[in-house]
């Protein structure tokens with residue numbers, strides 16, 4: 001297994017470490033490649049993303065690190081492009097396409113902020129029907145490549161972040177299954193890898209990466225592929241539990257991009 005992590009966040013957005021600290025930690029851990037994927041600018045929510053001047057600095061700094069650490073580790077400058085971002089994707093080596101919001105009228109609802117935000121939104125904008133919110137979410141996910149020009153499909157079922165143990169909804173409910181199946185069906189023709197994203201495990205929200213086991217099995221059945229990513233917000237969590245989930249993906253028989 002080749003150790004690499006292409007989904008990482010730094011102090012340029014909501015991460016804890018600088019890019020150089022991340023690079024040093026990656027070398028120490030024996031990674032052959034690290035990719036930075038700072039949150040793109042979203043005009044409607046500036047709480048977690050790179051500011052516009054920060055984006056320019058970010059690209060310059062990562063490119064400088066590429067030179068500084070040449071021969072020691074491969075460094076790539078990517079971006080995590082939100083579905084609703086209309087900010088330029090120029091200057092990046094690759095794009096992770098991610099859905100973090102659903103929209104109701106003019107309101108952007110962050111689906112990964114907190115359980116309370118999610119459930120309040122289901123009550124306020126979806127008549128208390130959490131599955132309707134999930135359907136809206138997976139509709140966006142199905143379009144995420146068309147919308148963002150992504151090279152990698154980000155955290156496919158982020159909507160389940162607060163649903164450990166089926167606490168908020170039933171992930172085998174026919175409406176939920178239909179919603180995610182349709183999204184996978186729309187994404188498969190692009191032949192792009194889905195992330196197996198361990199970020200919610202390292203941060204204590206979940207015990208399984210995104211996507212769920214059932215979704216991974218369906219992706220495998222459709223002959224899709226996956227790439228292991230950490231959605232890492234601290235240097236210590238680079239490649240979190242990659243060995244374990246690499247093994248699981250092998251058992252499922254899904255192609256792993258390395």
Ligand SMILES: [Zn+2]
Pocket residue numbers: 080098100154155
């Ligand atoms: Zn994300």
Ligand SMILES: [Zn+2]
Pocket residue numbers: 007009080231
């Ligand atoms: Zn991320």
